[in-house]
């Protein structure tokens with residue numbers, strides 16, 4: 001197949017792409033945060049799991065020893081008001097008495113989130129709250145998953161802990177295992193209460209608690225924004241299980257945690273509202289805060305009862321932006337961030353447009369109150385304005401798109417007919433899904449690449465876009481496909497993750513007009529941008545072409561309006577392709593489908609290039 005791409009590089013036909021066109025969407029789904037990006041190793045550190053609105057349980061904590069040796073229960077004796085449960089452990093055996101404890105002692109262990117990654121030479125900070133009427137001698141150890149190797153150990157000994165006492169010890173690992181467990185044991189008779197047991201690696205991004213390898217994978221996408229803390233996760237199946245930010249701020253020990261009933265797992269909310277804002281700041285990405293609008297999957301709060309939700313949203317903005325003397329700004333400052341965060345975008349709910357009250361009462365109540373207090377905040381409506389203009393004021397409208405790969409590809413032009421006036425689109429969730437997309441294969445990535453090229457072209461009215469979901473813990477797949485797959489110790493990007501790298505330089509770049517001429521059977525999408533490389537500060541022309549078809553394409557690229565002498569004599573060609581469209585990455589072959597960069601030896605304003613079947617190719621030339 002032959003095709004022609006004409007790029008017009010004259011200044012009259014260029015347009016600046018929004019600074020934040022491509023970003024990321026983080027949702028607490030698939031254990032993306034608890035057991036993922038958030039480095040806490042203990043799962044259910046406060047023994048509240050299941051609660052606070054249903055009976056709490058100690059899962060996945062497990063008892064070491066039988067009923068004749070110890071009795072374990074929970075009671076309401078915690079010293080923390082908002083998370084009242086503590087673990088009561090009555091030890092019946094004693095090495096100084098007739099009922100001798102088994103070797104190693106009795107107690108409890110925590111397997112973390114599908115195991116704890118403990119690495120030789122690294123340090124781990126253990127904090128726990130303890131109380132006992134007598135003296136205590138508790139051994140704390142990290143052991144490998146088979147229970148045979150001790151990787152770190154220490155003892156907590158105290159003569160008087162009759163009042164709740166915070167203990168903090170450092171564990172140094174002298175061995176590694178990615179599925180380790182934390183054990184708390186004793187061989188001394190008596191009653192001990194435990195609460196808020198936390199084990200954090202000392203080695204997190206900037207000490208901010210983010211798992212470094214996963215953080216880096218997100219940062220490498222150079223996201224212009226980060227939408228958080230989720231879609232459905234924000235709503236909850238029922239409001240009582242929704243993400244309510246006030247429960248996620250303040251000292252970590254005092255956070256109640258909650259059961260996310262859409263993705264069906266407990267989170268201690270260590271990754272809370274402040275940590276999300278911190279993450280955005282660290283990434284240099286604009287925070288896009290999705291507030292709970294009083295609508296869950298099953299309920300819509302009656303308009304008369306909406307005020308507390310509106311106030312909660314206003315307070316959340318004060319928390320982020322208020323000065324340190326304001327009511328909520330002072331809470332932020334006390335958490336170690338006296339400077340305000342740059343919060344400029346608030347989304348009112350998630351996928352709530354068609355739910356009762358949203359358009360007539362809910363959205364306007366939030367919109368009016370927020371605009372009155374913070375006129376510069378950009379407000380995002382859940383209603384789609386791409387087809388017909390919105391009937392309510394908004395700065396942006398949310399647009400979600402999950403399609404099979406080939407429909408995704410053909411939706412590159414979905415915003416072509418959209419009105420050029422009115423609120424802009426925020427494509428906050430897009431992904432190729434379904435059978436043809438597998439668990440994230442090449443075909444899915446190519447469908448998405450075609451769609452994104454369409455968004456670049458329409459970036460006069462599409463302001464931002466992000467893939468969904470960002471993360472999946474391989475032990476707890478709730479949604480397929482995802483961009484980044486991880487276990488406790490490893491991670492890889494799906495082809496969709498690598499596809500996004502081709503667009504990482506588009507934010508703030510200059511879009512050139514380009515036209516493709518191809519025969520009707522070809523499936524091509526192309527765009528051309530000029531971006532400044534932050535490293536050498538030089539300007540590069542980047543042409544991206546997706547060949548969604550199964551034939552090789554000979555493409556002639558003609559660059560009009562550019563002095564050929566201004567073009568570098570060589571450049572770079574980067575290809576995302578693979579032997580089969582169904583190819584995926586895996587822990588065994590993490591980069592099977594990933595960009596391959598090579599030298600582009602012959603450049604010019606007239607170039608003949610070959611596009612592989614089923615490929616995304618970018619050509620970068622100094623200009």
Ligand code: AHR
Nearest residue numbers: 231232233350351468469
């Ligand atoms: O991305 C997964 C889910 O898809 C989001 O939670 C929700 O907004 C959408 O339905």
